[in-house]
Amino acid sequence: MSDLLLGALALMLVVEGLLPFLSPKLWREVFSRVLAMSDGQIRFIGLSSMLSGLLLLYLNWP
Numbered sequence: 001m002s003d004l005l006l007g008a009l010a011l012m013l014v015v016e017g018l019l020p021f022l023s024p025k026l027w028r029e030v031f032s033r034v035l036a037m038s039d040g041q042i043r044f045i046g047l048s049s050m051l052s053g054l055l056l057l058y059l060n061w062p
Helices: 002-022 024-036 039-060
Strands: none
Touching: 002 024
């Protein structure tokens, strides 16, 4: 189980690092837009992301 969790964390870090590596200018623009959002909007994006991830895990669980 810990190997799976560590692999998932590593994959998340790779995916999170793609945009700043490939296009730092676009990453700055996206980051500045996020800073301009309200707390509620950021929470909604976080909740949507978590629910999407849980749904994908549920659909692909053996």
